Amino acid sequence: xxxxxxxxxxxxxxxxxxxxxxxxxxxxxxxxxxxxxxxxxxxxxxxxxxxxxxxxxxxxxxxxxxxxxxxxxxxxxxxxxxxxxxxxxxxxxxxxxxxxxxxxxxxxxxxxxxxxxxxxxxxxxxxxxxxxxxxxxxxxxxxxxxxxxxxxxxxxxxxxxxxxxxxxxxxxxxxxxxxxxxxxxxxxxxxxxxxxxxxxxxxxxxxxxxxxxxxxxxxxxxxxxxxxxxxxxxxxxxxxxxxxxxxxxxxxxxxxxxxxxxxxxxxxxxxxxxxxxxxxxxxxxxxxxxxxxxxxxxxxxxxxxxxxxxxxxxxxxxxxxxxxxxxxxxxxxxxxxxxxxxxxxxxxxxxxxxxxxxxxxxxxxxxxxxxxxxxxxxxxxxxxxxxxxxxxxxxxxxxxxxxxxxxxxxxxxxxxxxxxxxxxxxxxxxxxxxxxxxxxxxxxxxxxxxxxxxxxxxxxxxxxxxxxxxxxxxxxxxxxxxxxxxxxxxxxxxxxxxxxxxxxxxxxxxxxxxxxxxxxxxxxxxxxxxxxxxxxxxxxxxxxxxxxxxxxxxxxxxxxxxxxxxxxxxxxxxxxxxxxxxxxxxxxxxxxxxxxxxxxxxxxxxxxxxxxxxxxxxxxxxxxxxxxxxxxxxxxxxxxxxxxxxxxxxxxxxxxxxxxxxxxxxxxxxxxxxxxxxxxxxxxxxxxxxxxxxxxxxxxxxxxxxxxxxxxxxxxxxxxx
Numbered sequence: 086x087x088x089x090x091x092x093x094x095x096x097x098x099x100x101x102x103x104x105x106x107x108x109x110x111x112x113x114x115x116x117x118x119x120x121x122x123x124x125x126x127x128x129x130x131x132x133x134x135x136x137x138x139x140x141x142x143x144x145x146x147x148x149x150x151x152x153x154x155x156x157x158x159x160x161x162x163x164x165x166x167x168x169x170x171x172x173x174x175x176x177x178x179x180x181x182x183x184x185x186x187x188x189x190x191x192x193x194x195x196x197x198x199x200x201x202x203x204x205x206x207x208x209x210x211x212x213x214x215x216x217x218x219x220x221x222x223x224x225x226x227x228x229x230x231x232x233x234x235x236x237x238x239x240x241x242x243x244x245x246x247x248x249x250x251x252x253x254x255x256x257x258x259x260x261x262x263x264x265x266x267x268x269x270x271x272x273x274x275x276x277x278x279x280x281x282x283x284x285x286x287x288x289x290x291x292x293x294x295x296x297x298x299x300x301x302x303x304x305x306x307x308x309x310x311x312x313x314x315x316x317x318x319x320x321x322x323x324x325x326x327x328x329x330x331x332x333x334x335x336x337x338x339x340x341x342x343x344x345x346x347x348x349x350x351x352x353x354x355x356x357x358x359x360x361x362x363x364x365x366x367x368x369x370x371x372x373x374x375x376x377x378x379x380x381x382x383x384x385x386x387x388x389x390x391x392x393x394x395x396x397x398x399x400x401x402x403x404x405x406x407x408x409x410x411x412x413x414x415x416x417x418x419x420x421x422x423x424x425x426x427x428x429x430x431x432x433x434x435x436x437x438x439x440x441x442x443x444x445x446x447x448x449x450x451x452x453x454x455x456x457x458x459x460x461x462x463x464x465x466x467x468x469x470x471x472x473x474x475x476x477x478x479x480x481x482x483x484x485x486x487x488x489x490x491x492x493x494x495x496x497x498x499x500x501x502x503x504x505x506x507x508x509x510x511x512x513x514x515x516x517x518x519x520x521x522x523x524x525x526x527x528x529x530x531x532x533x534x535x536x537x538x539x540x541x542x543x544x545x546x547x548x549x550x551x552x553x554x555x556x557x558x559x560x561x562x563x564x565x566x567x568x569x570x571x572x573x574x575x576x577x578x579x580x581x582x583x584x585x586x587x588x589x590x591x592x593x594x595x596x597x598x599x600x601x602x603x604x605x606x607x608x609x610x611x612x613x614x615x616x617x618x619x620x621x622x623x624x625x626x627x628x629x630x631x632x633x634x635x636x637x638x639x640x641x642x643x644x645x646x647x648x649x650x651x652x653x654x655x656x657x658x659x660x661x662x663x664x665x666x667x668x669x670x671x672x673x674x675x676x677x678x679x680x681x682x683x684x685x686x687x688x689x690x691x692x693x694x695x696x697x698x699x700x701x702x703x704x705x706x707x708x709x710x711x712x713x714x715x716x717x718x719x720x721x722x723x724x725x726x727x728x729x730x731x732x733x734x735x736x737x738x739x740x741x742x743x744x745x746x747x748x749x750x751x752x753x754x755x756x757x758x759x760x761x762x763x764x765x766x767x768x769x770x771x772x773x774x775x776x777x778x779x780x781x782x783x784x785x786x787x788x789x790x791x792x793x794x795x796x797x798x799x800x801x802x803x804x805x806x
Contacts, residue, residue, distance in 0.1 A: 124175055125172055125175045127175075128171055128172065128174075128175035129168075129171075129172060129175075132167075132168060132171045132172075133168075136164040136167075136168070139160060139164060140160065140161055140164065161382075252314065252315075252318060252319060252320040252344075253293055253319075253320060254320050254321075254376070255291055255292050255293065255320075255376050255377070255378045256292065256293035256294075256295075256318070256319040256320050256321065257286065257292060257293070257294055257295070257319055257320075257321045257322070257323055257340075257372065257376065258294075258295040258299070258300050258313070258314070258317045258319045258321075258322055258323070259279055259282055259283040259286065259294075259295075259297075259300055259323045259325075260300055260303050260304075260305060260306075260307070260313075260322060260323065260324050260325075261276070261279060261300065261301060261303065261304070261305050262275050262276075262278060262279040262305060262324075262325040262326055262327050263275070263305035263306060263325070263326040263327070264326075264327060265326050265327065265328035265335075266327070266328055266329045266330065267330070268329075271327075271329050272407070273403050273404050273406070273407035274327065274329055274400070274403055275327040275329075276403075276406070276407055276410070277402075277403030277406055277407065278325075278327050278336060278361075278364070278365065279325065280297055280406065280410075281365040282323070282325075282338075282365045282368050282369055283297055283300075285365055285366060285368075285369035285387075285388045286369050286372060286373075286518070287516055287517075287518040287519050288384055288387045288388055288485075288515060288516060288517070288518070289369070289373055289378055289380055289384055289388065289517075289518070290381065290384065290517040290518070291373075291378040291379050291380070292373065292376065292378050292518060293318075293319065293518065293548075293549070294518040294549070295317045295318070295319055295549060295550065295551070296519075296520040296521070296549050296550035296553065297410075298413075298414070298520070298550050298552070298553040298555075299317060299550045299551055299552035299553055300317070300552075301414070302552050305324065305325075305326070306324055306326075310322050310341060310343045310346060311343050311344065311346070313343070314343030314344070315343075316551065316552065317551055317552065318548065318551055319343070320342060320343060320344065321340060321341065321342055321343065321349065321376065322340075322341045322343050323338060323339070323340050323341075323372060324338070324339050324341065325337055325338040325339070329358070332357060332358045332359075333355065333356070333357060333358065334354075334355075334356050334357075334358055334361050334364075335353065335354070335355050335356075336353070336354040336356075336364055336368075337351075337352075337353050337354075338351065338352055338354075338368055339351035339352075340372055340375050340376075349375045349376070350371060350372070350374075350375035352368070352371065354367070354368075358396055359396045361396070361399070362391040362392075362393070362394065362399065363391060366388055366389045366390070366391070369388050370385075370388055370389070373388075383515075387515060392441065392442070392443040392444075393434075393438045393440075393441045393443075393444070394438075395437055395438040395441070397437045398434045398435070398437035398438035398441050398444070399434075401430050401431075401433045401434035401437060402430070402431070402434040402441070402443070402444050402447075404430045405427045405428075405430035405431040405434060405444070405447070405448075406427075406447065408423050408424075408426045408427035408430065409424075409427040409447065409451050411423050412424055412427070412451075412454070412455075412460075413454075420455075420460050421455075421460050421461070424451065424455045424460055424461065427451055428448060428451055428452065431444050431445075431447060431448035431451065432448065435448070435476075440480055441480075442476075442477045442478075442480035442481035442484050442487060443477070443481075443484065443486055443487075445473045445474070445476045445477035445480065445487070446473070446474065446477040446484060446486040446487040446489070446490045447486065447490070448469075448470075448473045449470045449471070449472075449473035449474035449477060449487075449490035449491070449493075449494065450470075450486075450489065450490040450493055451470075452466050452467070452469045452470035452473065453466075453467060453470040453474075453490065453493040453494050453497045453498060454493070454497070456470065456497060456498065457493075457497035457498075459660075462699060462700075464698070464699070467494065467497070467498040470490070470493075470494050470498065471491075471494045471498065473490070474487060474490045474491040474494050475491070477490065477491075478491060483515065484515075485511070485512040485513075485514070485515040485516040485519075485522075486512070486516075488508045488509070488511040488512040489508070489509065489512040489516075489519075489521070489522060489525065491508045492504075492505045492506075492507075492508030492509040492512065492525060493505070493525065495508060496525070496528070496529060500532075500732065500736070500737060502529045502532055502533055502736075502737075505525075505529050506526065506529050506530075509522060509525045509526045509529065510526070512525075513526065518549060519549075520546040520547075520549040520550035520553070520556075523542050523543075523545050523546040523549070524542075524543065524546045524556070524559075526542055527539040527540075527542035527543045527546065527559075528559075530542065531563060531566065531738075531739065532737045532738065532739055532740075533736075533737075533738070534735075534738040534771060534772055536563055536566055536567045536772045539563055540560065540563050540564075540567075543556060543559055543560045543563060544560065547560065552583060553583075554579075554580040554581075554583040554584045554587050554590065555580075557576040557577070557579035557580040557583070558576065558577065558580040558587070558589070558590045558593060560576045561573040561574070561575075561576035561577045561580070561590075561593065561594075561597070562593055562775070564576070565593075565596070565597050565600065565774050565775055566738070566739070566772040566773065566774050566775055567772050567774060568600075568772070568774035568778060569774075570597055570600060570601045570774070570778075573594075573597050574594070574597070577590055577593065577594045577597070588614045588618050588620075588624065589620070589623070589655070591610050591611070591613060591614055592614075592623055592624060592627045592655055593655065594607075594610050595607045595610050595611055595627045595631060596627065596630075596655075596656060596775065598610060599630065599631055599634055599781070600774060600775070600778040600780060600781055601778070601780050602780035602781075602783070602784060604631065604634065604635050607631050608631065611624075611627060611628055611631065619647075619648070619649075620653070621649070621651075621652070621653035621660075622648045622649045622651065622652030622653055622663070623652065623653040623654075623655050625644050625645060625647070625648035625649075625652055626648075626652040626653065626654055626655075626661070626666070628640075628641075628644035629641045629644040629645055629648075629652075629666050629670070632644055632670075633669065633670065633673065633785075633786060634781070634784050634785055634786075635784075636673065636784075636786060638670045638671070638673040638674035639674070641666075641670040641673070642667065642670045642671070642674075645663055645666055645667055645670070648663050649663065650662065650663055650690075651663065652666065654743075656739070656743065656775040656776070657739060657740045657743040657775075657776075658740070659703045659740070659743070660703070661707055662686075662687045662690045662691060662707070664683045664684075664686035664687035664690060665683070665684070665687035665691075665707060665710065665711060667683045668680045668681075668683035668684045668686075668687060668711075668714055669710075669714070669787075671683060672714065673786050680714065681714075681715065684711050684714040684715050685715070687707070687711050688708065688711045688712075688715070691704045691707050691708045691711060692704070692708065701731065702727075702728045702731040702732050702740075702744065703728075705724045705725070705727045705728035705731065706724075706725065706728035706729075706743070706744045706747045706748070707747070708720075708721075708724040709721050709722070709724040709725030709728065709747055709748060709750075709751040710747055710750060710751055710754075712724055712751070713750075713751040713754040713755050714754070716755075718755040718756070718757075721751045721754070721755055722751065722752065722755065722757065724751075725744075725747060725748035725751045725752070726748065728744040728747070728748065729741065729744045729745055729748055731744075732744060733745075734767075734768075734771060734773065738771055738772055738773055739773075739775070742768060742771065742772075742773030742775070742776050742777075743773075743775075743776050745764055745767065745768055745773075745776075746764075746768060746773070746776040746777050748764060749761045749764035749765055749768065750787040750788070752764065753787065753788055753790045753791050754787070754790060756790070758790070758791060758794060758797075761791065762791065762794065762796050762797060762800070765777065765782070765797075765800055766800065769800065779800070779801055779802065779803055779804075780803075782797070782800060782801045783801045
């Protein structure tokens, strides 16, 4: 064959191969094979891994150099946009030793027998390893620099020396916004804007955000920002004002570094009322940027979310929040009427926007709360709470407020503490700075007898809500449950320093002092409470209880002269008929006939509650004492046992511990000494220091039938420390 023929044959063969390649490229049946041949899969995998590496570098390294959050979002956006561009380039071109060539041309010069290069695999492995390394580095060292210290650590340091506490740079309090509107009725709208901004900031884990309960005690634009920041334990203060006129809204905000009184950021937002929804998100995002607080991707989405796009529904929601907050802060003159107003407004809001999940969640919490605190104890109230919480979760399964409300439905509605904890834990994932969520978790742990854990959680909550008198009171009460009475007193002092006329704390302190046998101090504490202050008869109950412990039946009867028919015993949060208290005082006085009449009156009142599922266990427990007083031994033992079976101390050490104490008292009264002593031993081994202590055993007249028993005398002895 001639050279010419060889050349022509080669040319013809090349053309043939090129034709075959083009034919193959256009066959749709071989599309995926073509993707593989053109290395598109490899490029996609390599791009994803390298892109993930770049995202990790941006999210983990940028904050170290205090690069603003918007730059991180820009990197992520560029990577997302670049992905399809990279795939198109991979389809059309191929990298060869001679440079970048079109795929068709590269195929002509690439030998089919040439072994495929595996360099891309090395790139993917190295990039993947670096990505994982940065991911775990950021995950496990997030709190080591640039983020607030754990609040429990801050609280402990604050307890040692408040003046010496170093305030975390990424900490903030949102003070009440000023209402610049001509109409004072717009106060609800101003409060709502401030509250929504605070809630969005609370969703950012890199920030320490002070609770509304603490900040609401201050005025708008105060002069002494440095002092307020020190009291709240923050470095920065957000101030603002809202002006609403006709259909327009102006929101002015400024972020101030309290120590230097310097403005870190300020902005004015002029919006149509229909477009007000996004202002809270923008402010929260700008505050985070100004404080150089890194937002996780999911936090960015939560901060930017809008609860509703319906202006009318949102306005109704803010009005409902305004009334509900009056109940939660105990400033409502008529809690029942205020609760009805708030619930009606929430219901109107969801009627205007049936997809308004946050409004359903807040309605659920309100209904559950008024049920638990006897403002509306009807079963329909807790049923309505459950329905609203379920609707909120169906609409928005990840909504923290919905999980919080459902948790309280389980807690307050059914005492299902495991289910409540599961819901509260879900809420905490997206509300890491919420003192309310931490407090809820602590209360459930306390019911379960996990006092040390509850104590730590309450202290963390107090760091986020330092001006709320409830938290130091509850910390003190937790020490009482643990029988660490001396440690409770400073926290009661703290609560009273915040609100001097906090008479409820004084009642708690009286019980604590009575449990250690310090009757003089208990009498002085009761003496600070005005005679006309007696919420739900709780002060009358405390006066009666102390008089009985001091063996002063006339003083005990005098304490009941102006008491209501039912008195609140605050430790188990239960109501006791005044007739039963009067009967026990008359027994101590020796007036048997009058005592029997009072016991019969108490029996009639309590037996009427046995058909009420919520009040049944309380009634059974008190009836054990009534039947014992009437000499009905079997009825007393049966009733007391039923109460402890309905709610054993192992399930709820607070209320169940009180039931077990009253069963032991009934057993002592009817001559069942050994079972009574067994139960006393059991009570002394669990954190039920509100119900029984070694000192109270020595003085409480209910234990008089056991006085001469050597085993009882041994139980009364203080253990050596």
